[in-house]
Amino acid sequence: MPPKKKTHEVTLALEAGNAAMVDLGKMLGPTGANMRAVKLEYDEATSKQRGEIIPVVVSVFEDRSHSLVYKTPPTSFLIRKALGIQSGASNPLTQTVGTLSADQIKQIAERKLPDLNANDVDAAIKVVAGTARSMGVKVA
Numbered sequence: 001m002p003p004k005k006k007t008h009e010v011t012l013a014l015e016a017g018n019a020a021m022v023d024l025g026k027m028l029g030p031t032g033a034n035m036r037a038v039k040l041e042y043d044e045a046t047s048k049q050r051g052e053i054i055p056v057v058v059s060v061f062e063d064r065s066h067s068l069v070y071k072t073p074p075t076s077f078l079i080r081k082a083l084g085i086q087s088g089a090s091n092p093l094t095q096t097v098g099t100l101s102a103d104q105i106k107q108i109a110e111r112k113l114p115d116l117n118a119n120d121v122d123a124a125i126k127v128v129a130g131t132a133r134s135m136g137v138k139v140a
Contacts, residue, residue: 006061008060009059010031010055011055011058012135013032013095014046015046015054016051016052017096018050025041031060038058038068039080048087052076053073054070055072072112072114075108077095078112079131079132079137080135082104082107082108083098083137088135088137089135089136099137099140101140105125105132109128112128
């Protein structure tokens with residue numbers, strides 16, 4: 001049997017354990033995928049991480065079946081969560097919204113490593129620190 005042909009690939013950033021059907025409908029409606037099945041599969045797989053944003057890549061095939069590939073939460077989300085803030089600075093050049101310790105940056109870098117364009121934790125730390133600085137967060 002030949003491999004199934006992929007017709008669509010959509011990346012969605014959804015709330016873990018509680019994907020909104022509205023978001024799914026907007027993005028997956030045109031693909032013909034079974035949105036309810038995608039929602040149930042996503043919610044079940046991410047239920048232990050409730051409250052986080054977990055991106056997922058949905059691949060839809062010719063026969064309207066689908067596959068899901070889960071990613072790590074966005075770096076900016078993890079930084080905001082570590083600092084307990086709602087958003088970064090509106091002007092990061094003049095405003096500071098918090099300070100991340102070296103330990104916090106290392107934890108975020110280790111969690112993000114599979115999805116970052118980095119070969120090791122040291123390179124990932126630099127990527128995370130750069131994102132933090134662009135959000136108006138001081139890096140200790």
